[in-house]
Amino acid sequence: MGALNSRMPWNRVGHAPDEPGAPEGEEEAEEAEEAVIEEGEESEEARPSTSQGRHKRKTGPEGQLAKAPHRKRAKDSLESIYETLFLRGEGSDVQIRALGEEWNLHKVYLCQSGYFASMFSGAWCETFMNTVELQMPDENIDCEALHEALGSLYRGSVLIPPGRVVPMLATASMLQLDNLIQQCGEIMKETVSDQTVCSYYYSAESYGLQNIRAMCLQWLLDNLMTQHSEELLREVSLDLMKEVIASSDLFVMEVEMDVYTMLKKWMFLQLQPTWRGPRRDLLPDANSWFAGARQESEGTPFLETEQGRAFVPAFQQLRLDYIICDLPSARIIDQDALIPATWLTPVYKERETRGRGPVDVYVSDFQRTSMRCGGQLLRDEQCTWRWAGFNFSWDFVVCYANRRIIFKRSALINSCGRRISLLWQRKVAFRLRLASLDRAGRAIFRKETEYQVLSLRKDEELEVMNLEYEDVVFPIYVTCNFLYLPRKGRFSE
Structure with missing residues (x-):
C-alpha cells in the first residue's frame, strides 16, 4: 500500500487548546x-x-x-x-x-x-x-x-467523544501519552452512566486508572439495585458482580432477599443473553427457565450443575442469615433450588447457637456480615417504615420527620405481625448512609454516620441523622447496615 501522507478518510474532531503546552524539543x-x-x-x-x-x-x-x-x-x-x-x-x-x-x-x-x-x-x-x-x-x-x-x-x-474514550485510552496507554490518558480519565468521570460504567470499569482496570476504577465501582454500588436495568446486568462480569455483592456499601433495596432476586435475574441474563422482553417478564421468565433446568437435572441444585458452577463465587457473597430468617423468603429459596442445602445447613445451626456466650465484634466483622437494607424517600414529608425480616427480635421502626432520621424501638406487642422481645435493652451496631443521585446515577449528595452501637429501651428513640442545614435533593436513597451484638460482648475497631 502506498503512503497516505498521514491522511485518513474520516473527519477529525480534534482542536488545539488556547494555551498550547510546548512539546519537548x-x-x-x-x-x-x-x-x-x-x-x-x-x-x-x-x-x-x-x-x-x-x-x-x-x-x-x-x-x-x-x-x-x-x-x-x-x-x-x-x-x-x-x-x-x-x-x-x-x-x-x-x-x-x-x-x-x-x-x-x-x-x-x-x-x-x-x-x-x-x-x-x-x-x-x-x-x-x-x-x-x-x-x-x-x-x-x-x-x-x-x-x-x-x-x-x-x-x-x-x-474525545464519550463513545471513543476506550479506544483512545488503550492507544494512549500503549504510546505512553500521559496527558491523553489524563484527558480520558476526566471524560470518564463526567460521562459515567448505566451505558458506560462497565466498559469504563474494565478499561480502568486494564490500564491502571485506579481512581476511575474506584469511581465506577462506587457507581455500581449506588445504582445496581436502584436502576433495575437489564442491559446493565448483562454487562456485569462474574468477577465484578462478586466484588459488588460482597461489599457492605451496596445500596440494597429493600432487604437481602432482594439481592438474591437480582442475582437470579443476572444469572439468567448471562445464560440467555438474547432474552428480550418487558421488564415485568424478566423474573417470571427466569423462574420458568430455572424450573426447567431443575427438571432436566432431576432436582440437583442449579449451582451444583455444570452450567451453574461458574456463578458460585457471586452467590457465595449472599448473606444468607438475613434471608432464611424470613419465612416467605426461605420458602422461595427452597422452591428455586438454586442454592445447595449444604450452604444452608450451617447457617441454620449458627442461628441456633448465636448469643450463648461473650463475643467480641469488630468493624471487619460488621463489614462482612452485617444486614443490608434500604429504602427511598421520594419527597420531604413525614414517613415511617420497618424492614421485613429484621431478625433481632425487637420491633425496630425508622422515622423521617422534620428533616431528621430517628430510630425507635416499639414495645407494642401488636405493632408488628410477629413475636418480639420485651427485654429491657437490646444492642445493635449500625451505620446509616444517604445519597441523592442525578439522572446518570452520579451522587449529588451523600452523607453517612460512623459505625455506632445502638442500645434502646422499650419505646426509646434516637436521632441518628439531622439534615436541617443540608442542601438535600429528593428523592433520597436510605441504606443501613445492622449487626446484632450479644449481651456479653464488645464492638471495636
Missing part, C-alpha cells in the same frame, strides 16, 4: 517546520497562509504590519504544524505502519511519546530505521484512535 520542531517550508517554498501569493504560521506577520489593508494576538498566533501555528507536518507529512524522517495504514511523521514529535522516545533512544533496532511496523497487542486500539493519538503530538490536544 520545541525548538527542534520549529526548525524542522522552517526547513520543510523553505524546501517547498513557492511565491508568497501562491503559498497557503496556513503554512506561514509564526514566520511572517500579515500585512494590513494600508500596508502596515498587523500584529495578531499571541493566543491566536500560537493556535494558528499549531494548526499550521498539524496541517503541514502531520497531515501532509512534509519533511518526514520516519514512516509508521500499523493496522494497514501508513503515517509519514517526524521523530522529534514522536519522541514526546514515552513509547517512541524509548524506541528511538538507540537501544532498539528501530532507532535507525526509516520505516517502523507497529504491532497492536490490544484489540481496543483501532485505526481512528491511533490516528488521533499521533495527531495530538502535533497539535497538543484532541476532542
Whole structure:
C-alpha cells in the first residue's frame, strides 16, 4: 500500500487548546517546520497562509504590519504544524505502519511519546530505521484512535467523544501519552452512566486508572439495585458482580432477599443473553427457565450443575442469615433450588447457637456480615417504615420527620405481625448512609454516620441523622447496615 501522507478518510474532531503546552524539543520542531517550508517554498501569493504560521506577520489593508494576538498566533501555528507536518507529512524522517495504514511523521514529535522516545533512544533496532511496523497487542486500539493519538503530538490536544474514550485510552496507554490518558480519565468521570460504567470499569482496570476504577465501582454500588436495568446486568462480569455483592456499601433495596432476586435475574441474563422482553417478564421468565433446568437435572441444585458452577463465587457473597430468617423468603429459596442445602445447613445451626456466650465484634466483622437494607424517600414529608425480616427480635421502626432520621424501638406487642422481645435493652451496631443521585446515577449528595452501637429501651428513640442545614435533593436513597451484638460482648475497631 502506498503512503497516505498521514491522511485518513474520516473527519477529525480534534482542536488545539488556547494555551498550547510546548512539546519537548520545541525548538527542534520549529526548525524542522522552517526547513520543510523553505524546501517547498513557492511565491508568497501562491503559498497557503496556513503554512506561514509564526514566520511572517500579515500585512494590513494600508500596508502596515498587523500584529495578531499571541493566543491566536500560537493556535494558528499549531494548526499550521498539524496541517503541514502531520497531515501532509512534509519533511518526514520516519514512516509508521500499523493496522494497514501508513503515517509519514517526524521523530522529534514522536519522541514526546514515552513509547517512541524509548524506541528511538538507540537501544532498539528501530532507532535507525526509516520505516517502523507497529504491532497492536490490544484489540481496543483501532485505526481512528491511533490516528488521533499521533495527531495530538502535533497539535497538543484532541476532542474525545464519550463513545471513543476506550479506544483512545488503550492507544494512549500503549504510546505512553500521559496527558491523553489524563484527558480520558476526566471524560470518564463526567460521562459515567448505566451505558458506560462497565466498559469504563474494565478499561480502568486494564490500564491502571485506579481512581476511575474506584469511581465506577462506587457507581455500581449506588445504582445496581436502584436502576433495575437489564442491559446493565448483562454487562456485569462474574468477577465484578462478586466484588459488588460482597461489599457492605451496596445500596440494597429493600432487604437481602432482594439481592438474591437480582442475582437470579443476572444469572439468567448471562445464560440467555438474547432474552428480550418487558421488564415485568424478566423474573417470571427466569423462574420458568430455572424450573426447567431443575427438571432436566432431576432436582440437583442449579449451582451444583455444570452450567451453574461458574456463578458460585457471586452467590457465595449472599448473606444468607438475613434471608432464611424470613419465612416467605426461605420458602422461595427452597422452591428455586438454586442454592445447595449444604450452604444452608450451617447457617441454620449458627442461628441456633448465636448469643450463648461473650463475643467480641469488630468493624471487619460488621463489614462482612452485617444486614443490608434500604429504602427511598421520594419527597420531604413525614414517613415511617420497618424492614421485613429484621431478625433481632425487637420491633425496630425508622422515622423521617422534620428533616431528621430517628430510630425507635416499639414495645407494642401488636405493632408488628410477629413475636418480639420485651427485654429491657437490646444492642445493635449500625451505620446509616444517604445519597441523592442525578439522572446518570452520579451522587449529588451523600452523607453517612460512623459505625455506632445502638442500645434502646422499650419505646426509646434516637436521632441518628439531622439534615436541617443540608442542601438535600429528593428523592433520597436510605441504606443501613445492622449487626446484632450479644449481651456479653464488645464492638471495636
